[in-house]
Amino acid sequence: MTKIFGHRGAAGHFPENTMLSFQAAYECGADGIELDVHKSKDGELVVIHDEKINRTTNGKGYVKDHTYDELKSFNAAVKWPEYSFQVIPRLEDVLEWIAKKPLYLNIELKNNVLFYRDIEEKLVRLLRKHKLTEQIILSSFNHDSMLKIARTNPEYEVALLLSDKMHRPWEYANRLNVNAIHPKWYHVNKRYLQRSRQYNVTVRPYTVNRTNMMKQLILNGCDALITDLPDKAVKLRDELLLH
Structure with a gap:
């Protein structure tokens, strides 16, 4: 069964990468959530997508130039006036929340543009502190970082x-001894999924918001999909399973 991951929580309907958004994804029946992590000036791992907090x-300014005390004073729901003030969460806040929930957590390290010293080590220490292993998936566009972990x-x-479109990405993953890839959704078709299965490579495309693509991926047995609209994807998957 195709698993549904809420992209930045339920970012289609709620302010992205906030506890409000994560709770919404959980309540609509998503199997997991995806979030993004940067490092603050004082070394906290914080949940936000961009290198800058402007959007x-x-x-x-840059996340890296603010302490967490400074960061938490900004409203992460400023573009969503229908919702009250939302704090930029620390990763640790999310780990505490998710530890007792039946949810996967895909943590994307945003270290492909800026270099964050020892971010991998700090991440692993937090995961060990909260005794989280089985439900955790780590991903990045920085493949060296993933290989290090x-x-x-x-x-x-x-993962x-x-x-970008890559020639035989399943072979690339195998060469690096990695068993999961997260490609752009429009690169994934039935053959892509078949070949990846032959190489025992898990495929979780992002960001799948169109109904026809969700349906195609689910019917073709895609391992998981990452979407801004987990409520829509869960409902569609469950309807397809009934038929």
Whole structure:
């Protein structure tokens, strides 16, 4: 059965990467949530997508140039006036919330544009502190970062994020001894999924919001899909399973 991951929570209907958005994805029946992690000036792992806070909050500047005390003073729901003030969460806040829930958590390290010293080590320490292994998936466009974690902490599943069309990505994953890829949704078709299965590579395309593509991926047995609209995807999957 195709698993449904809420992209930045339920970002189609709620302010992305907030506890409000994560709770909404959980309540609509998603199997997991996906979120993004940067590092603050004082070393906290914080949940936000962009390198800068300008787009999603009422603050300005780079995440890396603010302490977490400063970051939490900005409203992460500023573009969503129908919702009250939302704090930029620490990753630890999310880990505490998800620890006792039957949810997968896909943590994307946003270290492909800026370099965050020792971010992998800090992430693993937090996961160990909260005794989280089985439900965790780590991903990044920085494949060196993922290989670093895979070599030193093989208990965690890592996935390679792919933005461009790649020739035989399942072979690339096999060469790197990685068993999951997260490609752009429009690169994935029935043959892509078949070949990946032959190589034992899990495929979780992002960001799948169109009904016809959701349906195609589900009917073709895609392992999971990452969507801004987990409520829509869960309902569609369940309807298809009934037939």
